[in-house]
Amino acid sequence: MGNLRKAVSQGILAAWPICLGYVPIGLALGLLAQKAGLGPFEIGLMSFFVFAGSSQFIAVSMIAAGAAPLAIIMTTFVVNLRHLLMSSSLSLYCRNNGRTLLSFYAYGITDESFAVNQSLFKQGNWGIYQALTVNQASNLVWIIATICGGFFGRFVPSNAFGIDYALIAMFICLLVFQLKGMIYVVVAVIAGGGAVFLSLLIPGNIYVVLASVVAATIGLFILNLKKTKQDSI
């Protein structure tokens, strides 16, 4: 029990930048939902069932535009496909856990919780309970923030104190943690450049998946090219 408590407090400590960043975004989403005719309770339910920020923004604007449910669901699927890659990458660190625990953990995989947990898993000293806490703390803040946005999003200045930069700064730092060798730098640069290029051409955010897959594949080739060369010498 003491171990679990320690894991939970470690998880909460790791989750605070995510939680901070989710507040203004959640408030903005709640406000938007209210303008689209959704009540605070409804947007809270959506946050609980879906828990994926950008797809929720898109869904709310599609609801406001009177789109068909199937169109909204299909769009959500495409927008959230990138979690497939994140879940695959996290599977490297979840080899000794049961199905039930993993099913619960999978629910909370977002861009942010993935980036934080993956970096800590890679450093070691990180377990499924810590990771679950990160997911659930973020989830809770997200649900509450979207509900609050529905009630009084109008009265809150959501861009004060640079708070809308919290998640970008977090991603910058987590990227720095990833850059442990030249190959990671090369892959990140290819992915970033590719993502910018594709985002100008293709609507939506599928560019994240495409650019990441291409960049990691190029990286894999470079790694193995180098190795074959070394082997032959």
Next chain:
Amino acid sequence: MTTSQFGLIILGMGVVTYVPRLLPLIFLSRRNLPKWLIQWLDLIPAAILGALLLPELITAGHPRQLEWLKPELIAAIPTFVVAAYTRSLGWTVIAGMLIYELIKTWVMH
């Protein structure tokens, strides 16, 4: 929009979001993966972070267009330095927010 329509929307959204989050975790964590796949998956986080970040820093609008000299990009440079020096997520987030606020209020006006 009726209540049942809304219920259908959020349930559908929930299912199509959950399945891609779940399947790789369940299936890949039970198998012995070939070495190339492990190497590939190890490169994925750096790729995803690059792909998430750079468009935020240098594009804007719907449809997206290149936009140089956004405060997000200018603030990213000192934030990157803080991250590299402190190697602390907390300090980087706080410094990043401060730097961004300063740039937005004083430099860009």
